[in-house]
Amino acid sequence: MEQDYLEFLHITKRFPGVTALDDVSMSVRRGEIHALVGENGAGKSTLMNILGGNLQPNEGELRLDGQPVKIASPIDAYDKGIGFVHQESNLLENLSVYENVFLGRERVLPLGRTDRKGMCREILECCQRLGYQLEPEKPVAELNLAERQSVEIVRALLGRPRILILDEPTAALAEDEVARLFRIVRELRQEGVSVLYISHRLDEIMELADRVTVLKDGRLVGTLEREELDKDRMVSMMVGRVIEDIYPDRSQVQFGQELLRVEGLTIPGKLEQVSFSVRAGEIVGLGGLEGQGQRTAVRAIFGDQRFSQGSISVEDTPLKSGGIAGRIRSGVAYVTHDRRGEGLVLTQSIRKNSSLAALRRLCTPLGVMKEGEERAQVGKQMELLQIKASSMEELVSHLSGGNQQKVMLARWLMTRPRVLIIDEPTKGIDIGARMSIYQIIHQLTQAGIGILMLTSDMVELIGLSDRTLVFYEGRIVKELSRSEITEERVMKAASGMTEE
Amino acid sequence: MSHNSLLNRSRGAASLQPLVLLAIIVVMIAAQAILVPGSLTVEQLLIISRQASALGIITLGQAAVILVGGIDLSVGATVMMVNIFCISAMQGSDANGPVGLLVCLLIGLGIGAVNAFGVLFLKIAPFVMTLCTTTICEGICYVYTQGSPTGSAAPFIRALGTGRLFGIPYSTLIWLALAAAMWAVLRFTALGRRLYAVGGSPRAARLSGIANVRVVAGAYIFCALMSTVAGLILTGYHNIASLTLAGDYSMNSLAAALIGGNAIEGGRGGVWGVVLGSFFMMLLMAILTMMGISQVGKLIIQGCIILAVVAAQQLWKKD
Numbered sequence: 001m002e003q004d005y006l007e008f009l010h011i012t013k014r015f016p017g018v019t020a021l022d023d024v025s026m027s028v029r030r031g032e033i034h035a036l037v038g039e040n041g042a043g044k045s046t047l048m049n050i051l052g053g054n055l056q057p058n059e060g061e062l063r064l065d066g067q068p069v070k071i072a073s074p075i076d077a078y079d080k081g082i083g084f085v086h087q088e089s090n091l092l093e094n095l096s097v098y099e100n101v102f103l104g105r106e107r108v109l110p111l112g113r114t115d116r117k118g119m120c121r122e123i124l125e126c127c128q129r130l131g132y133q134l135e136p137e138k139p140v141a142e143l144n145l146a147e148r149q150s151v152e153i154v155r156a157l158l159g160r161p162r163i164l165i166l167d168e169p170t171a172a173l174a175e176d177e178v179a180r181l182f183r184i185v186r187e188l189r190q191e192g193v194s195v196l197y198i199s200h201r202l203d204e205i206m207e208l209a210d211r212v213t214v215l216k217d218g219r220l221v222g223t224l225e226r227e228e229l230d231k232d233r234m235v236s237m238m239v240g241r242v243i244e245d246i247y248p249d250r251s252q253v254q255f256g257q258e259l260l261r262v263e264g265l266t267i268p269g270k271l272e273q274v275s276f277s278v279r280a281g282e283i284v285g286l287g288g289l290e291g292q293g294q295r296t297a298v299r300a301i302f303g304d305q306r307f308s309q310g311s312i313s314v315e316d317t318p319l320k321s322g323g324i325a326g327r328i329r330s331g332v333a334y335v336t337h338d339r340r341g342e343g344l345v346l347t348q349s350i351r352k353n354s355s356l357a358a359l360r361r362l363c364t365p366l367g368v369m370k371e372g373e374e375r376a377q378v379g380k381q382m383e384l385l386q387i388k389a390s391s392m393e394e395l396v397s398h399l400s401g402g403n404q405q406k407v408m409l410a411r412w413l414m415t416r417p418r419v420l421i422i423d424e425p426t427k428g429i430d431i432g433a434r435m436s437i438y439q440i441i442h443q444l445t446q447a448g449i450g451i452l453m454l455t456s457d458m459v460e461l462i463g464l465s466d467r468t469l470v471f472y473e474g475r476i477v478k479e480l481s482r483s484e485i486t487e488e489r490v491m492k493a494a495s496g497m498t499e500e
Numbered sequence: 501m502s503h504n505s506l507l508n509r510s511r512g513a514a515s516l517q518p519l520v521l522l523a524i525i526v527v528m529i530a531a532q533a534i535l536v537p538g539s540l541t542v543e544q545l546l547i548i549s550r551q552a553s554a555l556g557i558i559t560l561g562q563a564a565v566i567l568v569g570g571i572d573l574s575v576g577a578t579v580m581m582v583n584i585f586c587i588s589a590m591q592g593s594d595a596n597g598p599v600g601l602l603v604c605l606l607i608g609l610g611i612g613a614v615n616a617f618g619v620l621f622l623k624i625a626p627f628v629m630t631l632c633t634t635t636i637c638e639g640i641c642y643v644y645t646q647g648s649p650t651g652s653a654a655p656f657i658r659a660l661g662t663g664r665l666f667g668i669p670y671s672t673l674i675w676l677a678l679a680a681a682m683w684a685v686l687r688f689t690a691l692g693r694r695l696y697a698v699g700g701s702p703r704a705a706r707l708s709g710i711a712n713v714r715v716v717a718g719a720y721i722f723c724a725l726m727s728t729v730a731g732l733i734l735t736g737y738h739n740i741a742s743l744t745l746a747g748d749y750s751m752n753s754l755a756a757a758l759i760g761g762n763a764i765e766g767g768r769g770g771v772w773g774v775v776l777g778s779f780f781m782m783l784l785m786a787i788l789t790m791m792g793i794s795q796v797g798k799l800i801i802q803g804c805i806i807l808a809v810v811a812a813q814q815l816w817k818k819d
């Protein structure tokens with residue numbers, strides 16, 4: 001039982017502009033539940049993707065049962081007995097359950113026919129053992145999140161894995177579903193399967209894990225044995241610094257008049273009676289689990305999403321139609337969470353990306369660009385935001401994540417916004433750039449801008465927000481001031497629990 | 501530091517592409533002088549430029565569509581329709597000129613608008629949509645002429661196709677003037693910025709407050725209008741209504757735009773590369789003709805040489 005079955009030795013993985021894993025070594029025993037914890041961006045998923053064959057390390061090696069192995073692809077991982085249940089469903093929606101489960105390894109009868117009955121039977125047997133109720137012939141599109149996850153678990157288990165990776169498996173599950181999952185995980189341990197368990201929920205880890213490995217900023221902090229497990233200890237290892245260190249001190253900030261007012265915002269099935277306001281100089285954080293309506297709400301405010309009821313006003317002027325361009329003119333700006341997909345024009349320079357939302361301000365009535373003024377303004381923003389680049393003509397695709405995010409901020413600051421919406425301000429950027437972005441946001445509020453921030457990073461939400469609104473199923477279920485906020489209260493509200 | 505030099509090289513490659521093409525053209529002209537002694541004159545180059553002007557003007561339009569991430573296969577059909585209806589409306593007389601021009605303008609606007617509508621509102625793939633427009637326009641031309649078009653162009657249209665100013669063909673001048681205008685728009689105006697942004701990342705452009713629909717529709721309509729101008733020039737030059745005159749303009753304009761360094765996925769490219777690309781295509785045809793190579797042989801050699809140029813550019817880019 002005490003034998004190391006899987007070993008990671010000196011794993012380093014670099015992406016352009018960021019080192020995701022830096023010399024990480026850890027080992028997993030046969031038949032143990034080994035939890036992997038750390039903040040967002042600590043490198044947990046990267047490490048698991050290396051084990052799952054999705055990524056290749058730049059340096060270091062993996063050993064299985066003492067033998068060095070190279071895992072070339074997800075199929076290779078599956079064949080080597082590594083099952084991976086992803087955080088986000090990896091299923092093909094228009095195929096049925098059994099087609100997904102057996103994708104790429106269909107059971108075949110003579111004459112090349114697929115053995116539909118045999119495959120369905122295998123799935124049903126597995127479901128029975130696990131306590132799932134799945135119809136193998138049902139299209140995945142008709143399943144809810146929990147059912148989709150059970151499909152993934154069935155797929156992983158049918159490969160008779162020696163190692164099972166579960167990446168945030170409980171994020172979409174209700175309480176009884178969580179209990180069932182825990183039972184399954186414990187049974188697997190009995191059978192000698194090594195379970196790698198990634199989670200943000202420390203209570204779960206205390207309950208389930210045999211050992212815990214903590215990662216931070218791509219480095220190994222340490223591995224705790226069962227008897228050493230302690231929540232506070234894990235938190236301090238994960239954060240590694242006192243919160244005040246990386247977040248600006250906002251105790252002295254004064255708020256001004258109300259800038260943004262949202263009243264009764266309703267989109268059937270997505271948002272229900274959402275009302276709140278943002279004052280000048282204030283940072284309002286929107287928290288909650290993924291997909292509870294926070295993003296829909298800010299997209300509606302930004303004119304990207306129609307709403308059936310409610311009103312939005314900026315500085316007491318109601319925003320009517322006019323779409324995104326109209327919102328920009330009214331002083332609303334939106335920094336997207338998907339920097340590369342819908343933020344930057346990757347084929348273009350810093351200069352052209354920065355001025356994209358402010359073209360109207362930077363051209364004559366006939367539409368001729370005032371390039372001198374453009375250069376001056378972009379130069380000013382680059383200096384203010386400390387964008388590191390050889391010149392403003394450098395392509396944004398060559399910048400690091402942090403500098404790309406600053407170019408996004410530059411674009412929106414050039415529109416001279418009153419209200420700045422920032423969706424995931426520091427997603428995928430290293431710690432240095434994060435601190436500098438927090439500082440920038442702090443300075444913007446001192447200049448009287450109101451900030452509306454969406455983040456899935458709990459520590460960021462708590463560290464930065466003056467006021468936090470927690471979303472659950474399209475409604476704001478909790479409002480917490482800076483003095484009231486704790487991780488636990490946010491988590492409770494986010495999972496629909498009411499406080500006693 | 502090695503990272504930096506890499507940046508500079510990849511940035512340089514894009515702007516170098518037209519220069520590489522220019523060098524290839526110079527080499528080809530030198531080869532012509534050696535292969536067919538005495539054939540290289542200023543007059544001959546002017547004639548090639550006149551022959552290239554129709555393709556060149558169409559390619560400007562095609563380049564605008566490619567820039568916003570689309571493709572327009574209906575440029576040849578637009579030329580055909582303009583040719584047939586221009587001659588039919590003018591009946592060889594200048595007096596009918598305004599009516600004829602109005603008809604051509606409506607044809608251009610109509611085809612561009614239909615393409616834009618299909619692509620933007622019906623969400624049909626540009627390739628399919630413009631292919632449908634092509635088939636419909638060709639069908640209309642066949643039905644209208646019953647397969648045997650007749651008539652000739654009005655004198656002023658003839659002058660447009662064959663006349664010269666200070667020895668330079670009008671059509672060459674129109675081509676270069678349009679190219680210069682398009683270059684100025686792309687280089688100096690907010691509209692130019694929007695075109696590149698929409699082509700580079702439609703979602704980013706939209707979230708920056710750009711009306712993508714207007715920009716893309718504008719590109720298709722501009723392309724159809726360029727084809728209309730080319731159709732008038734060709735009508736004037738050939739002075740006949742013909743169902744075959746439009747030839748392979750759709751494919752050749754695509755080839756010329758891509759040879760000129762415009763990226764098929766949109767968002768990248770310029771005007772002068774496209775101008776050189778069109779000239780290159782016509783020069784190649786002219787040299788092969790001078791060398792007495794048969795029509796079929798010309799097509800094979802043309803295909804091979806275009807392949808070589810594009811492959812060379814790809815290798816250069818990856819270097």
